[in-house]
Amino acid sequence: MDGNLYILGSSHAARLYLKAKSNPMIVARFNIKNYTRRGAKFGSLVLPAASEMKSGDVLICQLFGNDLINGKMSITTDEFHQRKIHMAKPKFPSQELLDRMYIKFRDYILTIPQVRVIVVDNILRYVCGCSNHQAPGLVRHQHQQNKKLAQILDPLPNTTVLDHRRIIGKGDETVRHGVNHYRKLLVDNVHLYDQYYEAMVSEIYQRFLI
Secondary structure (H helix, E strand, O other): OOEEEEEEEOHHHHHHHHHHHOOHHHHHHEEEEEEEOOOOOHHHOOOOOHHHOOOOOEEEEEOOHHHOOEEEEEEEEOOOOOEEEEEEEEEOOOHHHHHHHHHHHHHHHOOOOOOEEEEEOOOOOOOOOOHHHOOOOHHHHHHHHHHHHHHHHOOOOOEEEEOHHHOOOOOOHHHHOOHHHHHHHEOOOOOEOHHHHHHHHHHHHHHHHO
């Protein structure tokens, strides 16, 4: 085996972990380690210990989405028996608070210079315009945080921040088109349809793990 593949984050990362585990090319080359916890915010995640990581290891992260919007979550079921997640009266944390979180993670990455770090930026949520989670600037706020994340982490020599829209198997189509296109990618207002996580893992493997 080439080394360890660590996957870190909350529910999106958990889906990436399952896709990596089912990819025979990745399983043949890496010992896959699960550091995901569904529903977790950054502060409650357990980060892999720097002392156990070695040259040749890879860390895939998708981990800040649950920190970007505060509010009361609820779940409904539509006429097709599909679960939908809502956030009542969404509010945004201060930029100062979010910056401290990004910098804290940057400081962690600085302790593992021997590890290849791949950060998948935040998948947009609550973009469908449902009355349960309308808030001025909701989509703009999430785009701004993805830009901020890249500004802080991408300059690190061992780190690449990936725009998730470009690695879901649709080329630049999702970047060119707006919210009405993006909403069709979401199964429950928060998570992507299953095939897009598989496409992400395949793209990451082809670009970074071979």
